[in-house]
Amino acid sequence: RRAMTSGGGKRRRATARDARARWRRAHCAWMVVVAATAASAARGRRRWRRTRDDANARDETTSNLTMSDVCLYSPATIERARSALPRMASTWRGTVSVAVLADLKTPGDALDLSAMASELEGDAGRIAITMVEALPEYENRFPVNFLRNLAREKCVAELGAKYVLAHDVDFEVFVAPDEDAFLNDVRNVLGKRSGEKVRRALVVPAFQLHAVWSQRVNAKRDAILNARRVQRQTKSRRNEGKDDDESIDAVVDSIATKGDVRRLNPMSLYETLVERDRTRTVDSKATAINLTLPYSTRERLDRLVRERRLANGFQINYFPIAHAPTNYTAWFENTTTGADSTYRVATPKHPWYYEPYVIVRADLALPFDESFVQYGFNKISFVHELAAAGFDFHVTKNAHTVHTNTHPTRAMANMQGQDLARCRAHPAASNDFRIARVGHSCIPAFLRRMECAYGFTLDDLEFGGVSNAPPPDDLLFRLQSDDNIVCFGGCITDLEDAPRTPATVTVRGGRFVGVTQGSDARRRKRGPCERFDVALR
Numbered sequence: 398r399r400a401m402t403s404g405g406g407k408r409r410r411a412t413a414r415d416a417r418a419r420w421r422r423a424h425c426a427w428m429v430v431v432a433a434t435a436a437s438a439a440r441g442r443r444r445w446r447r448t449r450d451d452a453n454a455r456d457e458t459t460s461n462l463t464m465s466d467v468c469l470y471s472p473a474t475i476e477r478a479r480s481a482l483p484r485m486a487s488t489w490r491g492t493v494s495v496a497v498l499a500d501l502k503t504p505g506d507a508l509d510l511s512a513m514a515s516e517l518e519g520d521a522g523r524i525a526i527t528m529v530e531a532l533p534e535y536e537n538r539f540p541v542n543f544l545r546n547l548a549r550e551k552c553v554a555e556l557g558a559k560y561v562l563a564h565d566v567d568f569e570v571f572v573a574p575d576e577d578a579f580l581n582d583v584r585n586v587l588g589k590r591s592g593e594k595v596r597r598a599l600v601v602p603a604f605q606l607h608a609v610w611s612q613r614v615n616a617k618r619d620a621i622l623n624a625r626r627v628q629r630q631t632k633s634r635r636n637e638g639k640d641d642d643e644s645i646d647a648v649v650d651s652i653a654t655k656g657d658v659r660r661l662n663p664m665s666l667y668e669t670l671v672e673r674d675r676t677r678t679v680d681s682k683a684t685a686i687n688l689t690l691p692y693s694t695r696e697r698l699d700r701l702v703r704e705r706r707l708a709n710g711f712q713i714n715y716f717p718i719a720h721a722p723t724n725y726t727a728w729f730e731n732t733t734t735g736a737d738s739t740y741r742v743a744t745p746k747h748p749w750y751y752e753p754y755v756i757v758r759a760d761l762a763l764p765f766d767e768s769f770v771q772y773g774f775n776k777i778s779f780v781h782e783l784a785a786a787g788f789d790f791h792v793t794k795n796a797h798t799v800h801t802n803t804h805p806t807r808a809m810a811n812m813q814g815q816d817l818a819r820c821r822a823h824p825a826a827s828n829d830f831r832i833a834r835v836g837h838s839c840i841p842a843f844l845r846r847m848e849c850a851y852g853f854t855l856d857d858l859e860f861g862g863v864s865n866a867p868p869p870d871d872l873l874f875r876l877q878s879d880d881n882i883v884c885f886g887g888c889i890t891d892l893e894d895a896p897r898t899p900a901t902v903t904v905r906g907g908r909f910v911g912v913t914q915g916s917d918a919r920r921r922k923r924g925p926c927e928r929f930d931v932a933l934r
Contacts, residue, residue, distance in 0.1 A: 462580045464491040464572075465523060467756065468558030470551070472544030473497045473566045475506055478526070479513065481566040481802045483622050484615070486517035486524060488693065489570045492556040496544035498535060499528040504663050507902050507909075515907025516626050522906035525555045530899035530915050538889075540896065541775050542765035543920070547901070553759050555905060560587060562601065562756045563765075563779065567802040570601060571693045573795040582739050582793040587758050596788040596930075598755040600742065602723050603711035604698060605800040610707050614691065615801055667902045670909040677908065692799050699729050711800060718862060719777075722748040723792055738794045746859040747784035749868075752777040754798055755790070763929040766846075767920070768889045769839050778843055785853035786930035839888030841876050849926035895920040 469489055473481065478497045485493065499506040507528050515521050527547055529540075545563065552558040560583055564570065572579045586599045606614075692698045692708060701708035702725075710725045722742050742748075757763075763782055769775035784790075847853045860866045889895060900915035 462559075462584055464576060464580070465556075466491075466559040467562060467580075467583060468492040468494055468552035468556050468560070468759075469562045469564045469570060470494040470545065470548035471496075471564045471566045472541050472548065474539075475499055475510075477566050477802065478510065482513065482524070482526075483517060483626070484618070484801060485566065485569055486519055487622055488690075490519065490572070490576070491523070491562075492552065492558055493524045494527070494548040494551040494556060495525070495566065496527045496529055496548040496551070498531050498539065498544065501528060501530045501663055501667075501900055501902060504666055507663075507667065507904070511904040511907055511909065514904055518622070518625070520906075523556070525551050525903060525905045525910075527551055527901055527903045529901050532897060532899050532915075534896045538770040539772075540767070540770055541772075542767045542769050542779075543896075545765045545779075546767065549762060549764070551903065555903065555910070558759050560756050561759050561762050562754065563776070564754055564798070565776075568603065568754070568798045568800050570796060570798045571690075574694065575795075578738060579793065579795040582795050583756060586739055586791045586793075587756065589758070596761060596783075596786065598757050598783055598788045598790050599739070600723055600753040600755050600790055600792040602725065602728050602792060602797045603720055603754055603800065604692070604702075604708050604797060605711045606692065606701075607707040611801060618690065664900060664912065664914060667909060667912045671912055674908040674910065695729070695794065695797065698797065698799075702729070708799075716750075718748065718750045719752050721862060722751050722790075723753055728792060728794055728797075739791050740794075742790040742792060744859050745864055746857055747781070748862065749858045749860045750777055752780050753790070755780065755783070757783070757788070761930075766843065766923065766929075767895075768842070768923065770889060774839060774843075778839070781843075782847065782851075782929060784857075785847050785851040786928070840872070841879065842888070842891060844876070846923070846925060846927070850928045851930075889922075891922075891925070895922045 469485075469491060470493075473495050475497060478495060482493075482495065497510065499510070501507065510526050510528065514524055514526055517524060529544060529547065549561055549563075552561050562570070583599060586597050690697075692701055698708060710723070711720050713720060713725070722744055724740070724743070727740055763779065763786060765775065765779050766782070769778055844855070855868050858868070860868055896919070898916045898918050898920055901911075901913045902909065903911035
C-alpha cells in the first residue's frame, strides 16, 4: 500500500507539474500574441505619425513656396513711408507690411497713403499699410517696437505670410535673379522638419552706399518711378471724374444723410470707407518690376565694394560689431546654389550688439520688446532675445539689403531743450548723445529680463569679436546702478504706465480693409521674467 500510495503521489505530482507547465506555455503564448498585437499597433501609430509629420514637413520644405509667402515688415513715419515705399515696392516681389505713425484726427494722411499704395509697382494687393494714431505720449518717444509688432501681426493676419523679415524702410531688399535660389535657402534653413528641435534665423546681409553717389543714382531712379506712376494714374479707375459714387465726397455725404453732420468724425469716415471697399475693386494689375540698379545683384555689389569703393558692409567702418559677424568676405565668395548658398554665423557665443536683418518662421517669430522707444538698441534687443531663445543664425547668399534712404535720426530730431541739456550735463554722458542717452538706458532692465526668463547672461556673449573678452567698462558701469544711466528717454521703465491703446486704420492695395478704435486701456507691459519664445511644433 505504501508503494502504491507513493507511486500514486508521484503520478499526481507529475500530472500537476504537467498541468502547470501547459498553463505557463499557454500563458506565454497568449502574452506573445498580446505583445505582438501591441507592437503592431505601436508600429501602425508610428507609421501614422511619420506620415502625418512627413506631410507637415513636406508642407514646409518641399511644397511650392512663393515670394508672397515671405513678408517684409517695418515701422515708419509718414515722411519715410512716402519716400521709401515706392522704392521698396519696385525691388521686393514679396509681401510688405508697414506700420506708420499718422495723424488720424484728419483723414488727409490716410487718404494720401491709400492713394499711394494703389499706385506702387507690382501687385498693389501685396502691400498692407497700417496707420497708427499719433498719441501725445508718442511725441518724443517714437513707439518703434510697438509699430514693428503691429506690422508683423498684419503679415500673418492680413497677408497670410509663412515667413517674416524684420526690416527698416530705409533699406531695400534685393533677391537673386533666380528667385528660386533664395526660396530654397528659406526652405532649407527655416522649413519645418519632423522631429527637429532647432530654431533658426536667416540673415540678409546689409550694405550701405557712398552718400553722394547714392543720391545721384536714386534721384534718376525716383524720376523713372515717378514717370511710371503718372502713366499708371492716367489709366487708374481712381482718377478724378470717374467712379463719383465711390469718391470721398460721396462717402461724406452718405454719412451726413444718416444723422447730424456735427457728429461726423474721422473714425466714422474710415469705417464707412471699409464698408465701401468690401465690394469695391481697385486696379492692382501687376506691373513690371524691372529696374536694374548698380547694386541689385551680388556680382554688381561686389564690383562697387572691391573696385569702385562706392559700397561697403553697413556701418562696417563706424560701428563694425553691429554687422561684422555676418562675414562679408564669406558672402562674396563664389558658390553654386544649394547647400553652399548659406553659411552659419561662426561665433562661439552670441556677438554683443549684433543686429542683422533676419527672416524667421512666422509661427516662431518673437515680438519686439516694446519698452524700447526712440533710437538705440531696439533692434539689437530683438536679435539678442532670438539668441537667448536658442536661435542659430545662418546667412543667405541669394539676397541682400541696401540702405538707400537717408533721414535725420529720430532721437536727434526730437532731442531738444531741457531734455538735451540734462543729458549733456550727466556725468556718464558721452559726445554721442544718440547712443549715450537713448537706447542704452533700457539695457540694464532688459539684460535682467533675459537672465531671469532664459538664463542668458553676459557669460553667453562675445564682446568686441574676441572670445572670452570681458564686457566693456561702460556696460558694467551702467549695470552697477540705475543712477549711472544718462536718462530714460529711450525706454518705458518698470515704474511707468504703458502707453494707451491707439486707433488704427489698415489699407491694402489702395482699399481700406480694417479699423480699430483706440481706448484709454493701457497696453500690456512685459513681465520681469516673461519669455517670448514659442514652443517648436
